[in-house]
Amino acid sequence: xxxxxxxxxxxxxxxxxxxxxxxxxxxxxxxxxxxxxxxxxxxxxxxxxxxxxxxxxxxxxxxxxxxxxxxxxxxxxxxxxxxxxxxxxxxxxxxxxxxxxxxxxxxxxxxxxxxxxxxxxxxxxxxxxxxxxxxxxxxxxxxxxxxxxxxxxxxxxxxxxxxxxxxxxxxxxxxxxxxxxxxxxxxxxxxxxxxxxxxxxxxxxxxxxxxxxxxxxxxxxxxxxxxxxxxxxxxxxxxxxxxxxxxxxxxxxxxxxxxxxxxxxxxxxxxxxxxxxxxxxxxxxxxxxxxxxxxxxxxxxxxxxxxxxxxxxxxxxxxxxxxxxxxxxxxxxxxxxxxxxxxxxxxxxxxx
Numbered sequence: 195x196x197x198x199x200x201x202x203x204x205x206x207x208x209x210x211x212x213x214x215x216x217x218x219x220x221x222x223x224x225x226x227x228x229x230x231x232x233x234x235x236x237x238x239x240x241x242x243x244x245x246x247x248x249x250x251x252x253x254x255x256x257x258x259x260x261x262x263x264x265x266x267x268x269x270x271x272x273x274x275x276x277x278x279x280x281x282x283x284x285x286x287x288x289x290x291x292x293x294x295x296x297x298x299x300x301x302x303x304x305x306x307x308x309x310x311x312x313x314x315x316x317x318x319x320x321x322x323x324x325x326x327x328x329x330x331x332x333x334x335x336x337x338x339x340x341x342x343x344x345x346x347x348x349x350x351x352x353x354x355x356x357x358x359x360x361x362x363x364x365x366x367x368x369x370x371x372x373x374x375x376x377x378x379x380x381x382x383x384x385x386x387x388x389x390x391x392x393x394x395x396x397x398x399x400x401x402x403x404x405x406x407x408x409x410x411x412x413x414x415x416x417x418x419x420x421x422x423x424x425x426x427x428x429x430x431x432x433x434x435x436x437x438x439x440x441x442x443x444x445x446x447x448x449x450x451x452x453x454x455x456x457x458x459x460x461x462x463x464x465x466x467x468x469x470x471x472x473x474x475x476x477x478x479x480x481x482x483x484x485x486x487x488x489x490x491x492x493x494x495x496x497x498x499x500x501x502x503x504x505x506x507x508x509x510x511x512x513x514x515x516x517x518x519x520x521x522x523x524x525x526x527x528x529x530x531x532x533x534x535x536x537x538x539x540x541x542x543x544x545x546x
Contacts, residue, residue: 237301414461
């Protein structure tokens with residue numbers, strides 16, 4: 195099941211609930227644990243200890259973002275597994291478990307911590323199926339929290355998902371709201387290849403409508419968040435929210451912006467990008483990653499290569515600067531791409 199946001203919601207023949215992003219994430223984990231006994235979750239601080247009297251498992255805080263809160267009591271410590279502080283170790287263990295038929299889901303906490311397990315991701319998770327001639331599967335799902343804006347400083351605020359998208363054999367998805375995170379996480383867990391689910395910290399408490407039923411959003415497909423005719427705005431993860439904020443303000447200036455939410459960075463839905471640019475003839479890509487070799491640069495290259503004859507203006511990118519994420523609140527706010535940055539760029543393109 196995959197429907198565009200304007201086709202779902204209360205009163206549209208779909209039963210659901212308004213909930214936070216993190217609760218939709220937790221619901222998807224619960225659904226998949228119930229759906230397949232081979233699904234298990236591994237990570238730091240995701241499970242509790244045992245009650246000394248009853249010997250029953252205690253609920254933990256579910257990690258620093260409560261993603262797994264409440265699961266250990268229902269599924270036990272054999273399926274909600276606390277790991278030592280060794281990302282390379284427990285990612286390697288999860289890859290081995292996936293190769294032998296289980297479907298592990300790994301909580302890497304902060305996105306920056308993927309670097310500690312990079313050899314396991316690059317050399318083992320992503321390459322095993324290729325190196326064994328398709329005789330193996332690696333049904334592994336990993337997730338972590340990316341992005342600045344929450345005061346977690348340089349070593350806990352990176353958004354270098356472009357590095358992961360560069361790796362052949364590793365799928366990378368970027369949900370942007372509660373609806374998309376539930377559908378993409380469910381699809382990732384059921385996929386037979388390793389999938390990394392990137393969760394921007396600024397989305398954790400975002401509320402939205404989520405269907406009660408279990409559903410999957412196909413990996414590798416983008417979606418339209420709004421239709422327009424004057425210019426295409428492309429976002430991913432939280433920058434899709436930024437694009438929608440900009441589009442609403444641009445409408446007051448009689449500029450009708452079309453907003454595309456990539457949802458998946460690898461595979462990348464080139465068709466939806468090119469389809470939109472061929473209609474609007476202008477494009478701005480909004481990306482919180484640093485600009486060098488970023489997803490914004492990749493999308494810009496694709497449009498310049500495959501839709502150059504349709505362009506009425508240069509391809510523009512709105513990104514973070516090429517610096518680490520600052521800790522100072524004022525500098526951190528200035529670091530992040532925002533709707534005013536997008537609006538200013540659009541005005542230049544449109545000659546407004």
